[in-house]
Each structure stands twice: as structure tokens, then as C-alpha cells.
Amino acid sequence: MQKSLYLDADKCTGCKQCELACSFERDGSFNPIKSSIQIFTFHEAGRFVPYTCTQCDDAWCMTACPVDAITINTATGAKEVNEATCVGCKVCTIACPFGTINYNTDTGKVTKCDLCGGDPQCVTACPTDAITYVEADATGFSRMKEWAAKTDNAQSAA
Amino acid sequence: MAWTNKVLRVNLTEGTLRYEPLNQEWVKDYLGQRGLGTRYLVDEVDPEVDALSPENKMIFATGPLTGTAASTSARYSVITKSPLTGAIACSNSGGFFGPELKFAGLDMVIFEGKSPTPVYLYIENDEAKLLPADDIWGKSVWEADEILHKAHHDPQLRVAAVGRAAESGCLYAAIVNDLHRAAGRSGVGTVMASKNLKAIAVRGTKGISNIKDPKRFMASTAQEKEVLAENAVTGTGLPALGTQVLMNVINEIGAMPTRNMQDVQFEGASKISGEAMLEPRESDGKPNLTTNAGCFGCTIACGRISTVDTSHFSVKDKPQYHHNSGGLEYEAAWALGSDTCVDDLDAATYVNFLCNEDGMDPITLGSTIAAAMELFEKGAITTEHTGGVELEFGSPQSLVWCAEQVVAATEFGKDLGLGSKRLCEKYGMPDLSMTVKGQEFPAYDPRGIQGMGLAYATSNRGACHLRGYTVASEVLGIPEKTDPLVSEGKAGLVIAFQDATAAVDSAGLCLFTTFAWGMDNIAPQIDSACEGDWSVERLLEVGERIWNMERDFNLKAGLTGADDNLPKRLLKDVAKTGPAKGRVSELDVMLPEYYELRGWDSTGVPTDDTRQRLSLA
Numbered sequence: 001m002q003k004s005l006y007l008d009a010d011k012c013t014g015c016k017q018c019e020l021a022c023s024f025e026r027d028g029s030f031n032p033i034k035s036s037i038q039i040f041t042f043h044e045a046g047r048f049v050p051y052t053c054t055q056c057d058d059a060w061c062m063t064a065c066p067v068d069a070i071t072i073n074t075a076t077g078a079k080e081v082n083e084a085t086c087v088g089c090k091v092c093t094i095a096c097p098f099g100t101i102n103y104n105t106d107t108g109k110v111t112k113c114d115l116c117g118g119d120p121q122c123v124t125a126c127p128t129d130a131i132t133y134v135e136a137d138a139t140g141f142s143r144m145k146e147w148a149a150k151t152d153n154a155q156s157a158a
Numbered sequence: 159m160a161w162t163n164k165v166l167r168v169n170l171t172e173g174t175l176r177y178e179p180l181n182q183e184w185v186k187d188y189l190g191q192r193g194l195g196t197r198y199l200v201d202e203v204d205p206e207v208d209a210l211s212p213e214n215k216m217i218f219a220t221g222p223l224t225g226t227a228a229s230t231s232a233r234y235s236v237i238t239k240s241p242l243t244g245a246i247a248c249s250n251s252g253g254f255f256g257p258e259l260k261f262a263g264l265d266m267v268i269f270e271g272k273s274p275t276p277v278y279l280y281i282e283n284d285e286a287k288l289l290p291a292d293d294i295w296g297k298s299v300w301e302a303d304e305i306l307h308k309a310h311h312d313p314q315l316r317v318a319a320v321g322r323a324a325e326s327g328c329l330y331a332a333i334v335n336d337l338h339r340a341a342g343r344s345g346v347g348t349v350m351a352s353k354n355l356k357a358i359a360v361r362g363t364k365g366i367s368n369i370k371d372p373k374r375f376m377a378s379t380a381q382e383k384e385v386l387a388e389n390a391v392t393g394t395g396l397p398a399l400g401t402q403v404l405m406n407v408i409n410e411i412g413a414m415p416t417r418n419m420q421d422v423q424f425e426g427a428s429k430i431s432g433e434a435m436l437e438p439r440e441s442d443g444k445p446n447l448t449t450n451a452g453c454f455g456c457t458i459a460c461g462r463i464s465t466v467d468t469s470h471f472s473v474k475d476k477p478q479y480h481h482n483s484g485g486l487e488y489e490a491a492w493a494l495g496s497d498t499c500v501d502d503l504d505a506a507t508y509v510n511f512l513c514n515e516d517g518m519d520p521i522t523l524g525s526t527i528a529a530a531m532e533l534f535e536k537g538a539i540t541t542e543h544t545g546g547v548e549l550e551f552g553s554p555q556s557l558v559w560c561a562e563q564v565v566a567a568t569e570f571g572k573d574l575g576l577g578s579k580r581l582c583e584k585y586g587m588p589d590l591s592m593t594v595k596g597q598e599f600p601a602y603d604p605r606g607i608q609g610m611g612l613a614y615a616t617s618n619r620g621a622c623h624l625r626g627y628t629v630a631s632e633v634l635g636i637p638e639k640t641d642p643l644v645s646e647g648k649a650g651l652v653i654a655f656q657d658a659t660a661a662v663d664s665a666g667l668c669l670f671t672t673f674a675w676g677m678d679n680i681a682p683q684i685d686s687a688c689e690g691d692w693s694v695e696r697l698l699e700v701g702e703r704i705w706n707m708e709r710d711f712n713l714k715a716g717l718t719g720a721d722d723n724l725p726k727r728l729l730k731d732v733a734k735t736g737p738a739k740g741r742v743s744e745l746d747v748m749l750p751e752y753y754e755l756r757g758w759d760s761t762g763v764p765t766d767d768t769r770q771r772l773s774l775a
Contacts, residue, residue: 013397013449013450013451013452013456013459013461014451014452015452015453015454015455015456015457015459016254016452016454016455017227017229017455017457020226020227020455021227023365024227024372024376027365027367028367028372029365029366029367030225030226030227030365030366030367030369031261031363031364031365031366031367032261032365033261033314033363033365034365043337043481043482043483044481044482044483045481045482046448046449046463046464046465046482047449048449048451124380125227127229127383127387127452127457127459128459
């Protein structure tokens with residue numbers, strides 16, 4: 001069964017534990033700039049929003065790559081960058097509509113979320129379940145349940 | 159190893175910057191942040207200097223765990239001599255600024271001298287420079303933050319700045335980072351402004367990659383995060399209600415300082431409580447609290463993000479306050495609310511916004527306004543002084559007016575900017591100042607929580623709850639319950655809290671973890687990250703050493719055992735209501751025992767044996 005990251009901004013407190021876990025997993029360092037997941041703070045609105053790659057099925061980064069350095073991990077569905085093949089041309093960073101694939105100046109390669117091979121560390125690190133790893137076919141179910149609870153028959157639904 | 163081993167020294171007089179290695183000998187004895195910063199200050203600053211002279215120095219210090227995956231790794235401290243107390247100042251802040259300093263490769267920044275013109279320090283990894291601050295001097299923290307972000311075209315820039323209160327000499331000015339986190343107490347912002355330093359803007363992308371044993375560190379920090387999550391205070395109470403979880407609790411036990419500490423219970427407490435912040439308003443159906451928020455790395459997330467009712471008198475014609483910002487935590491809600499008898503949540507929130515916007519310590523501001531209200535009540539301050547404005551307990555208009563005067567630095571605002579000790583002296587009633595060593599009390603009346611009376615009297619930075627929070631034991635039963643009305647045994651309790659707190663601060667962790675963590679939860683996290691052997695025993699020894707070193711600085715600065723005292727009101731006037739009814743603080747019983755247990759002589763001076771045991775110079 002394939003799984004997806006599910007990001008719930010309403011639960012995020014902006015603590016960046018996910019960024020620390022990600023940068024540690026990818027880079028061996030605590031360094032938010034090296035994290036593939038980023039928390040954005042909208043101060044005046046009082047909102048914290050986690051954002052990362054959604055692993056598009058028809059992934060434009062993969063399509064755009066001139067050297068086929070981005071491939072699909074069939075077990076997780078993640079689009080993964082093969083660093084040995086990547087030439088650092090950054091075309092994928094232009095192609096991605098969401099900005100979730102980025103260049104790493106230390107390695108000269110691009111970097112993106114690879115779902116940590118099926119055990120995403122951001123999910124483990126998040127203290128509020130703002131980031132969960134759920135069945136890909138059911139990413140909306142938790143939100144459906146919240147709305148279901150608000151319907152008139154809420155008492156019987158509980 | 160977790161330290162970056164690099165210190166940036168900025169001579170503001172000469173305009174020169176230089177890097178130097180961190181003193182490794184001192185690291186062994188003082189760990190980091192509060193301890194290490196204090197060690198540098200003690201070595202470099204004559205305790206007798208005028209706090210606002212170029213001879214005073216100001217140190218921004220991170221801890222070894224600052225910026226790491228340990229929960230609450232956000233903390234940094236500013237260490238200097240305080241203009242409010244004349245004692246050592248060490249003010250701790252969260253947010254995101256401290257970790258950014260670490261990511262730029264710095265353990266500490268030491269400021270010396272005074273710049274001939276207003277400047278700010280810009281740090282981008284290994285490059286640092288002083289830049290002219292002409293276009294941000296005279297601006298609020300919020301304005302300066304926005305201007306600096308635009309000037310450097312960098313949304314990720316982290317800024318710590320002083321506001322207009324500091325510039326006009328308010329003696330309790332804070333340094334505010336990330337718009338609403340503050341190194342708040344003892345006037346560290348006043349020192350910064352006295353050096354013509356408006357802000358520090360930092361961007362770091364180097365990260366931290368020198369943890370001693372990364373695998374053990376990750377396992378240890380993950381395990382301890384679970385402990386925080388499962389604890390009732392850190393896992394439930396603080397995220398839901400913030401520190402404001404305490405408002406109703408402390409009021410019920412009769413330890414809520416009210417009406418400039420004339421009373422110990424406030425009839426309007428529930429209206430300014432954490433619970434009240436969740437209630438939808440009549441005007442727009444929104445609650446005061448929008449969301450809770452975490453500082454960097456914090457899995458507790460006690461921070462409050464709030465709005466003021468846009469139809470409230472304080473902001474209705476001021477659209478610049480019609481958005482979210484840092485909301486009330488307990489100490490601010492108490493000082494701006496209970497101590498002034500103002501039960502108007504929006505008025506208190508608005509004044510809290512002003513404290514964030516222009517860098518003022520809300521505890522001292524609220525307490526000073528409360529003192530002014532009592533001076534007015536007793537006829538020492540009149541409408542002649544205020545230009546016709548009545549200062550009345552319980553009046554949100556009076557509260558808001560007073561706070562705005564401090565920001566605007568009007569003639570009366572400058573009086574309020576002196577803090578309550580100097581204010582009450584100036585108006586001829588010094589006994590009305592509720593302070594220790596010139597710093598105002600936080601929100602726990604020592605008549606109802608006996609240990610706190612001793613903690614206040616002996617605190618090295620003047621009255622303060624963050625130097626020995628025996629409330630944890632006396633009220634919340636952490637680590638074990640003691641009777642708040644009993645003074646027996648409290649000397650030992652206060653010492654245990656003071657020493658542990660100094661160690662926690664020095665690691666770069668937040669004190670709030672200690673609602674759930676003991677030192678045995680903390681030591682393995684430090685030990686797996688840092689070179690050397692960091693056992694519980696060693697950390698407590700470090701804590702005790704720091705405490706004695708701070709004490710030593712204060713004694714050399716001219717303070718004596720006589721300054722380990724409380725206002726007469728708390729020693730002579732009994733609590734009128736609640737469980738503590740009929741009681742005063744029994745400081746006279748606790749203090750001699752405290753000195754003895756500390757290894758100090760009867761005048762409060764560390765004995766030679768004590769100094770030798772702790773290897774104090």
C-alpha cells in the first residue's frame with residue numbers, strides 16, 4: 001500500500017523539529033536550509049504552514065531532467081534524485097511548480113524529499129501530528145472526519 | 159562537541175570585529191550560555207562600572223544544545239551589568255535568533271565600548287560587519303525588523319533589536335527578537351541602546367554537525383521529547399493555555415499579587431486568564447488566542463499568538479495592531495492585569511503588544527504602573543504630574559495611557575521608565591516599590607508561597623521567578639509537593655532549584671522542560687552532544703559555581719547581604735484573604751539557613767572553603 005505525507009497546517013506550531021530531523025537524515029547536520037521540508041510562518045495571520053514535495057505522479061522535475069537522474073522508487077512512490085547522475089543543471093528546480101526541489105551548493109546536486117525510503121523522519125519528529133504518513137488513497141479522510149463531526153448528526157457519528 | 163568554538167568580539171568604539179576561539183578551560187567549568195557568558199563578563203568587566211558606560215560589556219551567548227534537535231533548543235542569553243539593579247543581568251530569550259547565531263558558526267558575540275553613531279551588526283555566516291543604523295534608529299522593533307528584512311532581501315534573516323523605549327533610556331528596556339520574543343528583564347535593552355547598537359541581524363546556513371555521538375544524541379532527545387509529551391504540564395497544560403494556565407490556580411491559592419501587592423487575590427483574575435483567552439468575543443466571534451506557537455525546536459509550544467479586539471478603545475483607530483502578534487503569557491497578564499487591577503483582556507493584550515513593539519519588560523512596566531496608581535491613590539502623584547489624567551487601579555484607560563507615555567518618552571513617561579524603585583523614591587514614598595535589588599516581582603506573592611520569598615530575596619538579578627521556581631514544588635508538586643505556607647525546608651529547596659536552573663540555562667534549553675524533566679533527563683542529552691563527561695553531579699556543580707560567581711560579581715559591585723531582602727509590605731502586612739490569610743513572608747527564618755547551606759558567612763559572603771571547593775577565582 002502506497003503512502004503519502006499529509007500536512008495539516010492547523011496543527012503546526014512552527015517549531016521546526018521536522019526541519020531538524022530532515023537535515024539530520026539528509027546531511028548529518030542540524031541545519032534548516034538543508035531540509036526538504038520547510039515551515040513557513042505567516043506572522044500577521046498567526047499561521048504556520050509545513051510544505052514539502054507531494055511526489056506528483058506526473059512529476060515535472062522528472063520529465064524535465066535531461067539526464068534521467070530522477071527516478072521513481074516503486075515501493076514508496078517517491079521521486080528520488082540519483083546524485084551520481086545529477087549534473088546540477090537545476091532545470092528541475094525551474095520545472096517544479098511548487099519549488100520543492102532545490103539545489104545544494106555543498107554537493108552541486110539537487111535535493112528533494114525522498115520519503116526517507118518509506119520512514120519519513122519529519123513525521124516521527126513532529127510533536128503535534130501536523131505531518132503524518134497516511135494511506136495515499138485516503139489523505140483526505142481525517143479532514144472528512146472533522147467535517148463529518150460538524151454535521152447535524154454529529155452525536156450519532158461520534 | 160556541540161560548541162562552534164568561535165566567538166565574535168565587536169569593539170563598537172573602534173568599529174572593529176575579530177574572531178577568537180572559545181575558552182576551552184572555561185567550557186569545562188561553565189558549560190555555555192548563562193554560565194560561560196557570565197565567566198567572560200566577570201573576567202572582562204569591573205563590577206563597579208556604570209552599567210550604561212562604554213566600559214560595560216554585553217554578551218550574547220548560546221548554549222551547546224542551542225540549535226540542535228533537543229526539544230526547546232531555542233535559547234540564548236544576554237549577559238551584562240544591569241542599569242536597573244546595578245547587579246549582574248542575564249536575560250534569556252527563545253524564538254529563532256539564538257539558533258541562527260549558532261548556524262552562522264558562533265557561540266557568542268561580545269560587544270565592547272560604544273559606537274560614535276547608531277549602528278547595527280550584520281552577520282552572514284563568516285562575514286560580519288557594522289552598518290549604519292540611521293534609517294532604523296528612532297523606529298520600533300517591528301519597523302526596524304521590516305526595514306532590515308527589506309534592506310537585505312532576505313526573508314530568513316533573524317533580527318534582535320531594541321525599540322524606542324531603550325533609546326529614550328527606559329531602565330527596563332528589552333531586546334526583542336523575532337518580533338515578539340524577548341530578553342526581557344533587567345534592562346539589557348537599555349545597555350544595548352547605550353552602546354548605540356540598534357540591532358543584530360543574522361543569517362546562518364552552516365548548521366551544526368559536530369555532535370559528539372549523533373546516534374546516542376538522537377535517541378536520547380527523542381526519548382526525552384516523549385517525556386515532555388506525556389507530562390500533564392508540558393504535554394497538555396502549556397500548549398493549551400500557555401503559562402496562563404496558572405492565572406486561576408495561583409489566584410485560588412491566594413498568591414496572586416494584586417493592587418501593587420496590597421492584596422493576594424484578584425477578583426477579576428478569571429477575565430484575564432488563559433481560559434478567557436479561548437472565549438469567543440462578542441464583537442467578532444473570535445477568541446483572543448489564535449494559536450499556540452513553538453520557539454525553535456520546542457515540542458511544548460506554550461507561545462501565545464493573539465489579536466486585540468479591533469473595536470476595543472485601545473486599537474480601534476490604530477490598524478497597525480489589527481493583526482496577530484505575541485499574546486499574553488502569565489507574568490505579563492498578571493503585571494498588566496492583576497497588579498493594576500485591570501481585568502480588561504484586550505487592554506492588557508494591547509499593552510503587551512506595545513512591549514513587543516518597542517521592547518519593554520512587561521513585568522516591570524506593569525508593576526511600575528501599579529506603583530504609580532498607588533502613589534496617585536495616596537496623593538503623591540497628582541493630575542498636575544500627569545497633565546490631568548487620573549491614574550486609577552482597575553482602569554484600562556489608565557494602564558494604556560501609562561504604557562503609551564513610556565513609549566513616547568513624555569515627561570511623566572520618563573518617570574515611569576525609571577522603574578518603580580526610582581519612581582517611588584522620586585515621589586517620596588520608597589516603601590511602595592515592590593522590588594528586590596531594584597527589580598520588580600513576578601506573579602507569585604511570597605506570603606502565599608514561602609519558598610518564593612527566599613528565591614526573590616536571594617536572586618542574583620533581583621526579584622525574579624526564573625532563578626529558582628519553587629512554585630513547581632510548592633504549588634504543582636514537581637518534583638515533589640511541599641506546603642507553600644511552610645517556610646521550613648525551603649532554604650534547601652530554593653538552592654536545589656537555583657543550581658539546577660543555572661545548569662539548564664547554560665545548556666541552551668528552556669526552563670519549562672523542568673516541569674517534566676529532572677537533571678537525569680537532561681544530563682544524557684548534554685553528555686551525548688558535548689565533549690567531556692556531563693553527569694548530573696557535574697551539572698549541579700556547574701550550576702552552583704555559576705550561582706556563586708554571579709553572587710561574587712554582585713558583592714564586588716557593591717551589593718551586600720542587606721540587599722537580600724523583601725519590601726516591608728511582604729514582611730509586615732499580612733495577607734488579607736485566601737489560604738495564606740494572616741501570614742507574612744518568613745524570610746528572616748529562611749535566610750540564615752540559606753546562607754549556611756550555601757557555604758556563605760552570616761553576612762552572605764561565600765567563605766574561602768566554598769570558593770576553593772568551586773574553584774572560583
